[in-house]
Amino acid sequence: MTLLAGFVARLRALFHPTATDDALNDEIRFHLELETEKNLRLGMSPADARRLAVAHFGGVQRVREEHRDVRRLQWIEDFAGDVRFALRTLRRTPALAAAAIVTLTLGIGANVAIFSAVNAVVLRPLPFPAQDRLMVVTEENPEKHWHLQTAAPANLLDWRAGVSDFEDVTGYVDGLGRSTLTGRGDPQILNASYVMGNFFSTLGARAALGRALTFDDTWRGGSHVVVLSDRGWREHFAADPSVVGKSATIDGATFEIVGVMPPSFAYPRDEVDCWQSIGWDKTKTGNVSFRRAHYMRAVARLKAGATQAHASAQLQAVVDRLKREYPETNKFMGAAMMPLHDYLIGDTRLPLLILLTSVGFLLLIACANVGNLLLVQAAGREREAALRLALGAGRARLIRQALTESLVLSIVGGACGLALGWAATRALVHLQPRDMLRVRDFGVDSSVLVYVVAITVLSAFIFGVAPALWTRHRNPSDSLKEGGRGAAHGRGVRRWGDILVVSEVALALLMTVGAGLLVRSFLQVRRVDAGFDPHGLLSASVELNARYDTSTKVTAFINSFEERVRAIPGVTAAALESNRPFNGTGYTSDFIAYGRPEGGYGTEIGNRSVTPSYFATMKVPVLRGRTFGPEDRAGSTPVLIINEALADSYFKGQDPIGQRIALDKVPTPKSTWYTIVGVVGSEHTDALDVAPRIEVFHAESQEPREFMVVLLRTNGDPAALTPALRGVLRDLDPTLALAEVAPVERLRDQSLARARFLTTLLFAFAVIGLLLAVVGVYGVLAHVSRNRTREMGIRIALGAQAAQVRWLVVQRGLRLTGLGLIVGGGVALFATRAMTKLLFNVAPNDPLTMVGVALLLAATSICAAWIPALKASRADPSVALRAD
Amino acid sequence: MGTDQSDVLRGTLDLLILKTLTLEPMHGWGISARMQQFSRGLLDVNQGSLYPALQRLEQRGWITSDWRTTENNRRAKYYALTTSGRRAVGAETANWRRYVEAVELILDIA
Structure with missing residues (x-):
């Protein structure tokens, strides 16, 4: 409470400097009045009384300034002092600082990279005006097990006419077609998107040059028109500023180029070169095929103020009418809608969330490791802390000092992590399977920076709180009496160390199980026989x-x-x-x-x-x-x-x-x-x-x-x-142009690229997590056994065998690891269910993976425990007993 | 934070203010008057330096302040000890005693 009150006073002073100044003036005036009155009572003349009062006060202006300095600068000075002290401390222990910073850099870097992807794909809104009003309307057919299906043109047009909550409905063909551009040197392939004319106006896009298509362009007319994307304009038309109005020979027909879109508009795919009208024949809209062939991705724009629920109800009414009117094609044909953004994120969401969870765990493990390092250091510095307490430093001050140290470490780690993460996003853009993340632009924007600052501060808190609280719990006189060594034996440190190890092992188990499941699944998929032999096959496509x-x-x-x-x-x-x-x-x-x-x-x-x-x-x-x-x-x-x-x-x-x-x-x-x-x-x-x-x-x-x-x-x-x-x-x-020339084996690999990408990333994170956890186990055990050297020495002196002493240390490691495995395994049994959709022929609680990973972790922690155990068993009784 | 000379002096003044306030809430002039009175006039604190010190103590959360009306119906800012301030008096007093002891030890040896 008092800290809070002090903080409030400071805040008030920061924001209302003049108000506080005025208050101070009042206070000084009051003081001088009383002093003058006192002097008068002593029998001075009024002038003398006043002069003496001021003199005694000692420079009103100086006091005012000093007062202001205290108000504003005290905490900054304290903080600067803390930071200087922290830097000095870290310089004194460069190995520890380096280890902590590297660990944090890895943890934060991985988070920056993955969060950038999540930010770009999931969080950042689509680059369309009022994009939250854009809905994808899909056909749903339980009989054919259709879900999120593209729409038949006739149905789409009926929705457009029948749902008054829709401002407009447009459609496009999901993938890109290949058009051949001739008459400009060698035939070139254009990635063409086939769209209804109102595609641009519905999405809210305007042409940079010329015009976009209009609804009337939807129908097959006398002349063919085409709109170029910025990419198509630059790559195939040399960014000719007077291209609008010119004609181009596409697939043997003459098209008029009516417009060029700005670089910001490249939809439905980044690689689109041009948009052509879907070119429906207006006289044939009554044909049954117009309602039978489902190939248009329908996008509706809600009217301002219309709700999705209300529009859905209207849509259902139209759907029900169509079921009655066209039973042959529409008897089982339902429709549903969802925000365009959600639709586009689609099945990328789950892999990204799993990756984000994984790097989150990685950071937690990193924090646990750094926390453990600092805790050991704090225990070693017990005497220093006790001395400072005795010399009058407030406990709050010491806690703040400890937290500042963590924060300094964390900030350095955060800065390095940001650099690493930024580099990693570059790599991610290139390594991602085509279109997996839908975006090629991962810029580290303000959201990413906020995220970095948040996780940096949060990490500092997570790994700093144990050493800080440690300081608080200790009684200075005890520590001083124990001669500074006793603290290291303290149960507090040991308990914290134990908790850190158990959580690290549990987190590492979760990460490794997740990666293990994906690896198993990936191996299963690779074993699948394609039904044909892709080896030694070349494929290429030709469009007449x-x-x-x-x-x-x-x-x-x-x-x-x-x-x-x-x-x-x-x-x-x-x-x-x-x-x-x-x-x-x-x-x-x-x-x-x-x-x-x-x-x-x-x-x-x-x-x-x-x-x-x-x-x-x-x-x-x-x-x-x-x-x-x-x-x-x-x-x-x-x-x-x-x-x-x-x-x-x-x-x-x-x-x-x-x-x-x-x-x-x-x-x-x-x-x-x-x-x-x-x-x-x-x-x-x-x-x-x-x-x-x-x-x-x-x-x-x-x-x-x-x-x-x-x-x-x-x-x-x-x-x-x-x-x-x-x-x-x-x-x-x-x-004629030859397109998509590729060995079929490469096509097979591409079909696995997504799974491979996700598996590789999770695997890499799991390996890092596992290594960090092992280092953590080693660190805690090494510390504990170092501080029990004396005890071990006594045991050996009393006739204990080396094996028995080793077992003491290893046993402790095993107990902690076992506990971590039980906790992690329990969580994993439930948590891995979230991955079901990503697994092929592997159950989310696959016993082979679970047991394998648990054994792996147990084996690595035995290794981690073995080194300190070996050292402990070699303790020379005479040396150990004499020590300290 | 290092302990240079100004820190020692500053700490002394802080302690004196806190000790004075253990009696009752007081305004700035009252504190200075009371301090003079207690020290039998030996300690003539520069009255102006009282105010930055009060501000500092308030920021530490050891004292609080509010504007009240005096018996003579004038507005004055009164300072009062907080709970942690009351605790701090004990700790600071002990610190001071230790410090004085140490200084005296050194002076005796030298």
């Missing part, structure tokens, strides 16, 4: 342009392309297909086998077109029936090959060969019935940790596609085939 306007032309191109590619020296097999490996599937549909009762349909079947050599090239086994052959041409019986996953689920217990299926939920007279001619092995088309989806394969000759992926197999290095492949395409058609 407007010149290929009939299926005959497309098929002719495909045939000659495949033939020429196969002729490249070193190529042992080649094929074309409509999907990139490990990149999901193009589209999915419903399906039903001929003769099944109504409602006997299946959903979500993947759908690909492949050339006959696909299965041999990929080494996908043909399990039954045949692959495609020359007899499967345009016009012949439509055929399909299905994968094992489909055969095992939908055709369970039947022979699928010869059965016919339609890709409709309810077959109509117009439905095409495909005959199943073969069953092939299932492939992991999305990623290794995603189960193979059910799939059907069309013959490319029967279902030609304008986008295709060429696959080349070689015995050598697949990447070395790239120049030859480019040459083949250039010879065949110089207007």
